[in-house]
Amino acid sequence: MNVHIGVNGLAVTPETPKGRAPSIRDVARLAEVSHQTVSRVLNDHPSIRPETKERVLLAMETLQYRPNRAARALVTSRSHTIGVLAARSSEYGPATSIAAIEDAAREHGYYVNTANLATVTPEAITDALEHLMLQAIEGLVVIAPQVRVFDVLAAAPIGVPFVSLQSTGRSDHLALSVDQVTGARRATQHLVSLGHREIVHLAGPQDWIEAEARMRGFLDAVYDADLTLHPPILGDWSADFGYFAGRELSRTRDFTAVFAANDQMAIGLMHAFRDAGLDVPGEISVVGFDDIPVAQHVWPPLTTVHQDFREVGRRAVALLLNQVHGREVLEVEEIVPRLVVRGSSAQASGHRPRYTSVTDSA
Amino acid sequence: MNVHIGVNGLAVTPETPKGRAPSIRDVARLAEVSHQTVSRVLNDHPSIRPETKERVLLAMETLQYRPNRAARALVTSRSHTIGVLAARSSEYGPATSIAAIEDAAREHGYYVNTANLATVTPEAITDALEHLMLQAIEGLVVIAPQVRVFDVLAAAPIGVPFVSLQSTGRSDHLALSVDQVTGARRATQHLVSLGHREIVHLAGPQDWIEAEARMRGFLDAVYDADLTLHPPILGDWSADFGYFAGRELSRTRDFTAVFAANDQMAIGLMHAFRDAGLDVPGEISVVGFDDIPVAQHVWPPLTTVHQDFREVGRRAVALLLNQVHGREVLEVEEIVPRLVVRGSSAQASGHRPRYTSVTDSA
DNA sequence: CACCCCGATGTGCACGTTCACATCAGCGGC
DNA sequence: GCCGCTGATGTGAACGTGCACATCGGGGTG
Numbered sequence: 054m055n056v057h058i059g060v061n062g063l064a065v066t067p068e069t070p071k072g073r074a075p076s077i078r079d080v081a082r083l084a085e086v087s088h089q090t091v092s093r094v095l096n097d098h099p100s101i102r103p104e105t106k107e108r109v110l111l112a113m114e115t116l117q118y119r120p121n122r123a124a125r126a127l128v129t130s131r132s133h134t135i136g137v138l139a140a141r142s143s144e145y146g147p148a149t150s151i152a153a154i155e156d157a158a159r160e161h162g163y164y165v166n167t168a169n170l171a172t173v174t175p176e177a178i179t180d181a182l183e184h185l186m187l188q189a190i191e192g193l194v195v196i197a198p199q200v201r202v203f204d205v206l207a208a209a210p211i212g213v214p215f216v217s218l219q220s221t222g223r224s225d226h227l228a229l230s231v232d233q234v235t236g237a238r239r240a241t242q243h244l245v246s247l248g249h250r251e252i253v254h255l256a257g258p259q260d261w262i263e264a265e266a267r268m269r270g271f272l273d274a275v276y277d278a279d280l281t282l283h284p285p286i287l288g289d290w291s292a293d294f295g296y297f298a299g300r301e302l303s304r305t306r307d308f309t310a311v312f313a314a315n316d317q318m319a320i321g322l323m324h325a326f327r328d329a330g331l332d333v334p335g336e337i338s339v340v341g342f343d344d345i346p347v348a349q350h351v352w353p354p355l356t357t358v359h360q361d362f363r364e365v366g367r368r369a370v371a372l373l374l375n376q377v378h379g380r381e382v383l384e385v386e387e388i389v390p391r392l393v394v395r396g397s398s399a400q401a402s403g404h405r406p407r408y409t410s411v412t413d414s415a
Numbered sequence: 416m417n418v419h420i421g422v423n424g425l426a427v428t429p430e431t432p433k434g435r436a437p438s439i440r441d442v443a444r445l446a447e448v449s450h451q452t453v454s455r456v457l458n459d460h461p462s463i464r465p466e467t468k469e470r471v472l473l474a475m476e477t478l479q480y481r482p483n484r485a486a487r488a489l490v491t492s493r494s495h496t497i498g499v500l501a502a503r504s505s506e507y508g509p510a511t512s513i514a515a516i517e518d519a520a521r522e523h524g525y526y527v528n529t530a531n532l533a534t535v536t537p538e539a540i541t542d543a544l545e546h547l548m549l550q551a552i553e554g555l556v557v558i559a560p561q562v563r564v565f566d567v568l569a570a571a572p573i574g575v576p577f578v579s580l581q582s583t584g585r586s587d588h589l590a591l592s593v594d595q596v597t598g599a600r601r602a603t604q605h606l607v608s609l610g611h612r613e614i615v616h617l618a619g620p621q622d623w624i625e626a627e628a629r630m631r632g633f634l635d636a637v638y639d640a641d642l643t644l645h646p647p648i649l650g651d652w653s654a655d656f657g658y659f660a661g662r663e664l665s666r667t668r669d670f671t672a673v674f675a676a677n678d679q680m681a682i683g684l685m686h687a688f689r690d691a692g693l694d695v696p697g698e699i700s701v702v703g704f705d706d707i708p709v710a711q712h713v714w715p716p717l718t719t720v721h722q723d724f725r726e727v728g729r730r731a732v733a734l735l736l737n738q739v740h741g742r743e744v745l746e747v748e749e750i751v752p753r754l755v756v757r758g759s760s761a762q763a764s765g766h767r768p769r770y771t772s773v774t775d776s777a
Numbered sequence: 778c779a780c781c782c783c784g785a786t787g788t789g790c791a792c793g794t795t796c797a798c799a800t801c802a803g804c805g806g807c
Numbered sequence: 808g809c810c811g812c813t814g815a816t817g818t819g820a821a822c823g824t825g826c827a828c829a830t831c832g833g834g835g836t837g
Contacts, residue, residue, distance in 0.1 A: 076823055087787045092825060100784050122549055123488035124823035127792050132485065142517075143724075148510035155504075155531050159546055164528055169517050184521055187484055292712045317709060324712040347679060350654045350686040352714045362505075438793055449817045454795060462814050486793035490822050 075116040084112035095120060126189065133163050135373060136190035138181055140170040140197035141290070144317075145345045146362050147196050150218060153366030154194055161374055166190060170197050173260075178205040186211060192373040194218065198262040214376035216369050219262045220387070227376070227385055229369045233263050236358040236390035237270025238277075240312050240340045243356070243392055245278045248401035249310040249338060254285040255298055255322060257314040267314045267342060283308060290314070292321035299325025309337060309401050316341035316348045316357055323351070323397065334399035344393055353396035360390040437478040446474035457482060488551065495525050497735060498552035500543055502532040502559035503652070506679075507707045508724050509558050512580060515728030516556055523736055528552060532559050535622070540567040548573060554735040556580065557588075560624040576738035578731050581624045582749070589738070589747055591731045595625050598720040598752035599632025602674050602702045605718070605754055607640045610763035611672040611700060616647040617660055617684060619676040629676045629704060645670055652676070654683035661687025671699060671763050678703035678710045678719055685713070685759065696761035706755055715758035722752040 193215035257264025295318030319341030344359035555577035619626025657680030681703030
């Protein structure tokens with residue numbers, strides 16, 4: 054039966070025609086079945102005799118056969134690829150989520166194709182999208198949390214389901230998000246509970262959905278606690294910006310706490326305060342957002358809001374693949390991040406912020 | 416001629432047969448040419464009349480035609496995809512390089528497919544590689560800097576050129592790397608020049624090529640300066656490990672400086688020293704490696720070795736595509752990283768390290 | 778015992794593109 | 808005026824796979 058396969062137990066690789074990679078037909082010939090049977094083995098079709106199946110598998114092994122994805126994609130018009138549209142993908146949060154997405158996708162037999170957004174101009178977005186569409190992606194995960202991206206996405210219907218990693222409030226897609234608003238509110242409430250009444254928010258760029266949500270959470274808490282509102286500062290997420298903002302802020306000193314929209318800015322901020330001779334948390338408390346790995350090791354250890362980027366990525370894939378396969382999509386529950394209290398926040402020092410206490414003592 | 420195309424200037428989309436996406440043949444029919452002519456326009460073949468070309472392009476536009484990558488890949492057996500095999504891809508360095516690779520690849524009309532290594536077991540490596548091979552990648556960039564990965568890579572010949580982002584010293588592939596040895600040597604020499612003679616190296620896992628190279632650079636410098644060698648500590652790159660290592664180290668205190676193999680560990684280290692009441696840089700100097708964005712904002716600002724991860728990624732793609740296209744590959748020049756001196760390193764404080772001074776004074 | 782159904786397998790075609798080759802008109806040279 | 812070359816285009820096949828349908832034998836059912 055398997056005369057082709059071995060001689061003296063020695064595995065002889067039968068001549069694959071030309072230099073070409075072995076195809077389903079080569080396997081079929083060797084296993085003495087039709088190519089269709091081989092195909093059935095590949096897609097484990099139920100009705101196939103175990104004996105036959107084994108013979109085919111052996112032939113595959115012998116020929117080192119590998120299915121040709123292009124051919125398969127051509128005939129099924131399914132690419133088994135999902136796209137990821139990402140901005141700032143080298144930062145800890147997005148990078149972690151992307152890695153998790155890749156892992157989860159691979160587990161489900163899917164491939165991941167990433168397109169980064171260097172800038173967020175409509176052209177760049179369209180270009181990246183075009184790139185992904187040419188890949189014939191079956192679904193899209195968007196980690197590019199600018200409102201503008203979703204405008205473009207809505208305008209140029211891409212024809213595949215997509216999931217965003219931040220709640221956009223739009224109905225044309227599902228979002229799997231961490232509840233940024235609650236996270237930010239909790240962070241602010243934490244400061245309030247420590248007796249702070251003059252709190253500044255160092256926000257992210259307002260076209261970022263997350264930045265906007267965190268700002269909203271902050272405003273909610275400020276409103277609830279009936280605090281006077283300090284105008285938020287709009288930053289760019291970077292530690293460098295945090296540093297410069299901190300330099301400016303330490304001039305006025307009409308506040309006792311700062312809630313930064315991410316850890317990087319918080320770290321830059323603390324750097325500037327240190328330079329200005331302001332003690333954190335003695336004089337000023339600082340709270341960040343994200344809980345990046347170094348957050349607990351900087352000085353002082355940063356109080357922040359922890360979010361699980363891996364979990365978000367993982368769930369996003371599950372959600373997306375459910376849609377891709379037309380399965381019932383259950384309600385999406387938001388992940389609520391948790392506050393991690395560390396050394397950078399402390400009780401407000403009885404007296405009012407400096408500039409007023411100076412006035413008072415005069 | 417183009418009666419099909421419009422009525423009253425209104426773009427009428429002619430019926431695409433069934434719900435299928437328009438194919439090259441649909442375009443051909445509309446433009447009243449053969450499908451081959453359309454193909455020629457797509458691959459801009461020289462001998463085609465401008466007039467004809469325009470007609471075809473118009474038809475494409477009208478039908479919103481998009482070439483089918485699977486079909487093209489099937490017949491040309493070229494996927495226009497490069498693979499990236501990465502470990503710890505969510506960390507700043509790798510993540511930045513990956514983003515740069517993606518950008519550069521897209522610029523060259525290539526797609527990028529990533530496979531992360533959760534663990535570095537041979538099975539995981541084989542699995543990831545298998546995943547990429549099924550994608551029919553044309554080339555591979557390896558950012559998984561464990562020696563073991565290259566063992567597996569060598570054993571399971573993948574049949575496509577690959578480039579690694581660290582110099583492995585092997586001849587089966589090109590490496591585009593930053594000269595880690597020189598970087599580490601410079602970092603150590605910096606400490607020596609400040610008068611430190613008792614320097615500990617907090618190394619990375621020794622199966623990591625970079626960790627090994629940095630260790631080598633350290634050892635070179637120690638040897639050159641004729642210092643006594645403290646046994647290096649083998650870490651895992653994480654800030655957490657740096658912290659624990661720092662705790663252990665601060666018990667003995669038989670050193671005046673530490674060179675950490677990356678910034679994260681250096682930051683954890685400084686945290687532990689602070690906890691132990693050891694002043695950095697007053698009593699102990701610390702130097703890191705990588706220059707991650709927060710390095711300059713921690714306290715004290717971290718002296719470190721800066722490397723340009725984007726540049727490495729970019730050049731890797733250029734190198735790889737040159738090989739893929741069988742072009743002449745020019746000599747690969749190593750990028751030499753540069754030392755950035757900040758606040759965490761300072762002149763050794765005249766007296767010997769504590770433990771000896773205690774002994775001396777007794 | 779005739780019938781039908783089902784499990785196991787085979788046959789041919791379609792997917793959308795490129796490649797090799799064929800065709801055909803025009804043009805210059807002898 | 809014929810030959811051959813070249814530019815512009817068309818024709819058919821092939822790439823490797825899955826799908827729809829056909830085939831064939833066996834076993835249960837009436």
